Amino acid sequence: MKIVFAGTTPFSAFHLDLLIKSKNEVAAVLTQPDRKSGRGKNLKPSPVKTFSEKEGLQVIQPKGLKNNTEVIEGLKAINPDLILVVAYGLILPPEIINLPKFGCINVHASLLPRWRGAAPIERSILEGDSKGGITYMKMDEGLDTGPIMKLLPCTFDEDEDSGTLEKKYQNLSKVELISFLGDLAEGGVKEVNQDSELATYAEKIEKQETEILWEQESAECIERKIRALFPKYGAFTFFGDKRIKILNSTKAKISHLLSPGEISAEGGALYVGCQNNQSLRLQSLQVEGKNPVSAEDFTKGNAEKIFQIKKFSSSLEN
Secondary structure: OEEEEEEOOHHHHHHHHHHHOOOOEEEEEEOOOOEEEOOOOEEEOOHHHHHHHHOOOOEEOOOOOOOOHHHHHHHHHHOOOEEEEEOOOOOOOHHHHOOOOOOEEEEEOOOOOOOEEOOHHHHHHHOOOOEEEEEEEEOOOOOOOOOEEEEEEEEOOOOOOHHHHHHHHHHHHHHHHHHHHHHHHOOOOOOEOOOHHHOOEEOOOOHHHHEOOOOOOOHHHHHHHHHHOOOOOOEEEEEOOEEEEEEEEEEEOOOOOOOOOEEEEEOOEEEEEOHHHOEEEEEEEEEOOOOOEEHHHHHHHOHHHHHHHOEOEOOOOO
């Protein structure tokens, strides 16, 4: 098939790599415009653009697609059999959705109709789901509301974070995507309408959600937050005037009670109190501007500060 690919993230680039290694033709790639990034605020291309240029693919980077005559006419000239969409981030108007012979297929990182929307991987972990998967869905004008064409389920490990779950989902597509596209070209894929009454929504992760509020959240919720936000965002707290990301933790019981945010360093282990007299054992952290370190190394390097400051705090307290 002649395919136009639309995607932006590393997850998208993985799927594009699968596509170009197949017998399908990638006629063009849609990806989001370069964004300012880092301390220098230099323009940075998306992972999909970087990969596409390396492979010599035509790259199109519109700021938006609604009423974008130039892009729409360009896609009509390409006349693709299919547009494959993977974490693109821009809304496709009806003129594009209805353009290809086989429509627009979205690779969505949940088992629809659960977790429609922008952050399905993070929300599934935050919610404490024990299973998930990916859906190949035929797009319509709604938000992830189109008919399901294939479901690929998997179970979550107890310590699953967003990074490990994304790799699991990539491996599902590595096995299934190209054969699915072959079945689709031969008319061998059935469409099943979603039950919208079962839908849940994965709103995008807002900046304020990434802060740990020791006095307001249970150890279980904080531990899930840390896993859900790793590695893309990082759940953060404050140690004095320093902002610190907590990268890994486990629920723990210790011999004495800790108040919310209170730190206890025992035998190289680092514990912190949460709501309702619960505790977490921290395993790795990252002080702003520095590299990640183990909790043991953090404790060794900050023994005096831990003794003086005694606790992690939130912006509500600072």
